[in-house]
Amino acid sequence: xxxxxxxxxxxxLATLGHLPAFAQSRKDAVVLGMTLEPPxxxxxxxxxSAIAEVTHYNIFETLTKIHADGSVTxxxxxxxxxxxDLRTYTFHLRKGVKFxxxxxxxxQTVKYAFERAAGEKSTNKDKRxxxxxxxxxxxxxxxxVIINKEPDPDFLFYMGQATASxxxxxxxxxxxxxxxxxxxxxxxxxxxxxxxxxxxxxxxRNPGVVKIKRATLRFISDPAAQVAAVLSGDVDAFxxxxxxxAAQFKxxxxxxxxxxxxxxxxxxxxxxxxxxxxxxxxxxxxxAAIDRKAVISGAGDGFGVPIGSHYVPGAAGxxxxxxxxxxxxxxxxxxxxxxxxxxxxxxxxxxxxxxxARQGGEVIVAQLAKIGITAKVQNVEWAQWLxxxxxxxxxxxxxxxxxxxxxxxxxxxxxxxxxxxxxxxxNELFSKIKTTANVAERNKLLxxxxxxxxxxxxxxxxxxxxxxxxxxxxxxxxxxxxxIFVNDLSALSWS
Numbered sequence: 001x002x003x004x005x006x007x008x009x010x011x012x013l014a015t016l017g018h019l020p021a022f023a024q025s026r027k028d029a030v031v032l033g034m035t036l037e038p039p040x041x042x043x044x045x046x047x048x049s050a051i052a053e054v055t056h057y058n059i060f061e062t063l064t065k066i067h068a069d070g071s072v073t074x075x076x077x078x079x080x081x082x083x084x085d086l087r088t089y090t091f092h093l094r095k096g097v098k099f100x101x102x103x104x105x106x107x108q109t110v111k112y113a114f115e116r117a118a119g120e121k122s123t124n125k126d127k128r129x130x131x132x133x134x135x136x137x138x139x140x141x142x143x144x145v146i147i148n149k150e151p152d153p154d155f156l157f158y159m160g161q162a163t164a165s166x167x168x169x170x171x172x173x174x175x176x177x178x179x180x181x182x183x184x185x186x187x188x189x190x191x192x193x194x195x196x197x198x199x200x201x202x203x204x205r206n207p208g209v210v211k212i213k214r215a216t217l218r219f220i221s222d223p224a225a226q227v228a229a230v231l232s233g234d235v236d237a238f239x240x241x242x243x244x245x246a247a248q249f250k251x252x253x254x255x256x257x258x259x260x261x262x263x264x265x266x267x268x269x270x271x272x273x274x275x276x277x278x279x280x281x282x283x284x285x286x287x288a289a290i291d292r293k294a295v296i297s298g299a300g301d302g303f304g305v306p307i308g309s310h311y312v313p314g315a316a317g318x319x320x321x322x323x324x325x326x327x328x329x330x331x332x333x334x335x336x337x338x339x340x341x342x343x344x345x346x347x348x349x350x351x352x353x354x355x356x357a358r359q360g361g362e363v364i365v366a367q368l369a370k371i372g373i374t375a376k377v378q379n380v381e382w383a384q385w386l387x388x389x390x391x392x393x394x395x396x397x398x399x400x401x402x403x404x405x406x407x408x409x410x411x412x413x414x415x416x417x418x419x420x421x422x423x424x425x426x427n428e429l430f431s432k433i434k435t436t437a438n439v440a441e442r443n444k445l446l447x448x449x450x451x452x453x454x455x456x457x458x459x460x461x462x463x464x465x466x467x468x469x470x471x472x473x474x475x476x477x478x479x480x481x482x483x484i485f486v487n488d489l490s491a492l493s494w495s
Contacts, residue, residue, distance in 0.1 A: 027494040028213040030475065032487060033229055033238035035354060037219040039383055040176035041187065043162035044117055047125040047390060048382065049404055049485045052162035053239075054217060056486045058198055059100075060165035060181035063091055063110070064156050066486075068479040070406070072156045076105065076166060076182065086151035086437050093142045099168040100201050101180045107138030112169050114146070126163040128410065151435045153442065154407050161405075161484060184210045184490045195219060198489065211493035223355045230255070230470050237471035237478060239487060242355055243301040249470045258469040259303070260481045263406035265310055266299065266356060268364060268460035269399045273420030276341055277397060283457035285335035286398075287325035289371045290364065296463045299360030299400075304463035309450035310409060312464040316439070317446030321461075324454035332371040343372025347397035350378045352385040356465070357400040364400065390418045402465060406483050409433070409449055412458060421458045 038050040043060060057065065057075075065075040074080075077091040097105040116122065118130035134147045148155065158164060171180035179187055184204045190196040200213040218235060220226050227245035229235045231252065241249075249257045268290065276282045292306040305313055308321030336343060347368075351361045358379065365375045375398065380389070389396045403411075413430045415422035429449050436442040454461075471478055477491035 028211065029215070030212050030489070030492060030494075031216045031218060031234070031236045033220050033226060033235040033241065034217050034487075035219075035221055035226070035240065035242075036382060037193065039386070041179040042167075042175035043165050044113075044167060045123050045176060047386065053485050053487050054196065054198070055179060055181070055183075056162040056165070056484075057183060057488045057490070058185040058215075059179045059183045059187065060162065060167070061183045062160050062162070062164045062166065063093075064160035066157060066160040066484055068481045068483070070157075070481075070483040072160055075160070077159075080156070082156075086153055086155070087148050089146045089148075089155060090139075091144050091146070093144065094205075095142055097182050097205055098203055099171070099180050099182050100186050100203055101168060101171055102203065103168045103170060105166060105168075105182050106141040107144040108141075109166055109168065110144045111136045111138055112172075113165070113167050116167070116172065117163070124163050126158065126161065128414070129158050129163070150431075151437060153434075153437060157407065162486075185215070188214070193219070210490050212489050215489050217487075221353055221355075233472070237469070237475055239469045239478060240467045240482075240485075241470050243303040243466075243468045245470070246301070246303070246468050249468075254473060256471050256473050258471075258478070258480050260467045260469065260479070261314055262404065262465050262467055262481075263312055263315060263483050264402050264404040264465045265307060265312060266304070266360070266400070266402040266462045266465055267310075268462060269401055269419050270457075270459055271394060271397050271418075271420055272422075272458060273394070274397060276339065276345070277347075279339045280457055281335045281339040282341060283460075284325055285332040285339070285341075285371060286368065286373070287457045287460040288328045288332035288335065289367050289373070290460050290462070291327045291367060292322070292462055294367070295360055295363050298363035299356045300463060300465055303466040303468060305466070307461045307464050309454040309461055310403075310412070310459070311446070311450045315406065317443035317450075319447040319450055321450050321454040324451070325457055325460075329370050336371060336373075344374045345372060346374045346376060348378055348395075349375040350380055350385065350389050350396040350399040352380060352382055352389075352399070352401065354402070356402060360400050360462070364398075394418050394420070400462075404482075404485050409446075412449075412453060419459060421456070423452075423456060426452055426456075 036050045038054050039048050040046050043051045043055050061076050063077040064072050076094055078094050079092050081090045114130050114136045117124040132149050134149045137145045168180050185198040186201045188197040188199040195218040198215045200210050223242035226242045230238050249255050270277050270283055296304040306322050308324050311318050351357045368375045389399050411417050412421050413427045433445045474495045476493050
């Protein structure tokens with residue numbers, strides 16, 4: 001099973017030079033670079049993907065585990081049975097598992113974690129998944145039966161995402177700053193704005209598999225500083241590093257460079273709830289004003305594949321929708337005129353910190369200007385984006401963001417989601433997708449959904465990012481492909 005995602009996170013003014021070049025001669029330690037700093041440590045409470053990049057499969061674990069190829073295998077659940085109607089999932093749990101505070105993991109934990117995620121006060125970004133559970137019933141200490149209200153062919157994948165992390169009841173409220181999980185690592189220290197350190201958990205059930213005993217994650221948001229950190233040896237690896245250093249990395253025989261596909265969608269999000277953006281003709285005009293290849297060159301340094309809807313090549317059921325709203329400046333002008341829009345039309349363009357947003361924003365501003373739209377740029381920090389654009393008052397007209405979840409078409413069926421799209425026809429179609437077990441039928445419905453979103457020009461879809469990961473030679477175990485954003489530290493080792 002493959003698909004579902006979201007790229008959000010908090011930048012840091014990381015400084016270079018604290019670590020001597022190529023200091024990681026120890027075979028049990030590693031220094032990783034990260035573009036953005038997480039706003040907290042609880043992946044069940046925040047939408048920022050940087051939280052999972054630090055904690056997923058490291059501090060917190062899930063019932064299932066997603067791998068680089070998108071496959072799903074057991075983790076805290078040793079095995080499971082699925083009913084023919086795809087509604088009932090019986091998980092048989094691993095025995096002898098303890099949280100880092102010494103409390104046992106059992107079926108009651110699962111019940112607590114999922115009911116908390118579905119609760120009224122939950123801020124889990126996948127709350128819908130847990131609210132769709134009709135019941136979570138422990139059967140003894142090591143078996144739990146989950147009955148969903150509707151069939152869900154992707155349920156085992158969802159159960160391996162960071163939002164489905166197992167949390168311990170006594171410590172759950174403090175997980176944002178003092179995370180307690182069942183994973184192979186615990187939080188050792190956190191120098192806000194600079195770095196954090198994870199160390200091997202002394203209570204982990206299988207310590208022999210953990211080769212890396214200490215991992216330092218350094219937050220470096222500036223692209224030039226990322227390249228410098230890699231080339232100087234200040235970091236041992238930088239997953240999803242700025243692609244602008246790719247040529248230098250490939251030319252350096254001390255480094256190995258991986259270019260991976262993704263399930264991410266980098267988009268120009270449009271606030272469908274605001275005038276005149278409520279008019280589909282205006283949204284189509286915005287889409288037609290954008291030359292995706294120029295955006296890929298400017299925002300992704302050439303690493304990306306154009307997309308026309310909220311789905312990417314390689315995902316089951318993908319269809320090419322780039323021809324629905326193709327680049328056509330004259331058509332864009334005509335659509336604005338048809339919609340009765342007087343130009344120049346001034347719209348806000350909110351840009352979070354990642355380089356793809358700030359660099360891509362420059363290209364978008366120039367392209368929109370050609371059709372009479374003046375995009376007023378507002379550069380914001382990550383916390384501001386999360387509270388004012390993604391959440392809260394949703395104070396924006398346009399914004400650039402990369403959604404990295406594989407299975408996130410369901411966000412278009414949420415009328416209160418930040419882009420304010422509400423189409424009963426799509427909601428009905430998505431309900432059929434969720435309840436259709438036949439693969440061929442489901443793939444056709446997925447194609448229909450992509451076409452409908454493209455026709456409605458809900459967003460101006462830009463491209464599928466291609467990630468560049470660079471490491472020192474000898475470091476093994478980093479993911480090449482990334483259906484979800486994780487840094488699986490227990491998989492790493494030095495040769």
